[in-house]
Amino acid sequence: MAEVRFIDATRVFHGMWKPAVDGVDLTVRDGELLVLTGPSGSGKSTLLRLLAGLEPLDRGSVLINGSDVGRTAPDKRAVSMIFQGFALFPHLTVRENIAFPLTMRKSSAKSAAARVNQVAKLCGVTDHLSSRPEGLSFDIRQRTTMARAIVRRPDVVCLDEPLAGPGVPLMMRGRSPIGSLQRELGVTMLYATCSSEDAWAVADRVAVLDRGTLHQVGTPRDVFLEPASIAVAQFLGSPAMNLVTAAVEGRTARVGRLAVPVSAAQLSSLSGNRVVVGLRPEDLTIGGEGEGIRAVTILVRDTGRDHLVTTRTTVGGDEVDLVVRHTGGPLPVKGENVVVGVAGGADVARFHLFDEKTGHRLAG
Structure with a gap:
């Protein structure tokens, strides 16, 4: 050895x-x-x-x-x-x-x-x-x-x-x-x-x-x-983490109607006014209404044990695809409008924030 x-x-x-x-x-x-x-x-x-x-x-x-x-x-x-x-x-x-x-x-x-x-x-x-x-x-x-x-x-x-x-x-x-x-x-x-x-x-x-x-x-x-x-974040996980770039206003970054909290420590480490928000497919949910990210379903894939639902939304003028690991509830169909939310009532621990310019994780 x-x-x-x-x-x-x-x-x-x-x-x-x-x-x-x-x-x-x-x-x-x-x-x-x-x-x-x-x-x-x-x-x-x-x-x-x-x-x-x-x-x-x-x-x-x-x-x-x-x-x-x-x-x-x-x-x-x-x-x-x-x-x-x-x-x-x-x-x-x-x-x-x-x-x-x-x-x-x-x-x-x-x-x-x-x-x-x-x-x-x-x-x-x-x-x-x-x-x-x-x-x-x-x-x-x-x-x-x-x-x-x-x-x-x-x-x-x-x-x-x-x-x-x-x-x-x-x-x-x-x-x-x-x-x-x-x-x-x-x-x-x-x-x-x-x-x-x-x-x-x-x-x-x-x-x-x-x-x-x-x-x-x-x-x-x-x-x-x-x-x-x-x-x-992009490499690990199957499917990989969803990444969305969003502007920071005060102590919040908004992705659609979803408010992402940004801590004081994260703000102090930020090199600009935009963050990359990471959300894993298993931390997202799909519903028909409520607060969240309004999107349209573009693909539903059956994995045998759950479904991977790909949705498309617009953030800051750019089209973004979000993959959701759907394990229960009504299954959306292609073309259906849905609301993508965060499991656990937008639990802070489920958000991963990265600096847009350096790519580094924002701790805190």
Whole structure:
């Protein structure tokens, strides 16, 4: 196990005007499963490659257990990488796939066999050592890949979009054994994924990146409840948070007939006279009358357990779409006029306010 630290980690690819990873400061705790998440191109994979030594740092440092590994060769860093799709060698048996890193390092046959048997037992693939990957279930293939990653006793395991490959069945994305295996093995792990749902399924903590910048680090619950920026709010959740820009008058921002309170602390942090109001679909309700946001229904989608109702309204002269997670009451139809309200009688805790110019959350 190991602690990993990125200090001002920066990587600029040739010909690019903006760093792929820009001054990232991040600590991964000993034995932790930290998920790096964010949209495609946010710098997740580059950060993993900086740790593994597959990309050079242009500025900053990478430390493993307090030692700077910036100039250490990749094969000397004790970092294992698992790439997209859990690629295994199809012509090799499970035993041979697991043993491959040891074979490449010319370990003795006796010591390699003993280590393979030990790791196979830890990862639950002992009964499949003589089989080839193509005949195995997706679960066993994942376990085999994990066994191969830890067979040489790495300090850190990095997974780069492992569930994003075309060979990964959609129904298996939520049943991956990665999280349980990591906790059983106690290995420090960094897992990069574009899917916030995959992140939620396995993470101890999540680190959200956007355009090379680290926006927020915290438990899935903390990041979901208090997104630190518009970028985080837009990325997390399915569907994502509704965001509406509104002018501030006194201590209130108005979205339609809905009055959004702005605290004194939030006003003092505001860089202009407009805020971005965030409302999650599950915090909104639909009614036919009363105070709220007057809108028209443009789409109703049945998810199987509830309905996602997309409504359209006008705020400050701009058309805005609001998605509501509708779980009870009469279901509107396309073209119907409705009033979108806030659950709990416009509970202040359900409003998320962000500075329009900086994108940062307004605390308080």
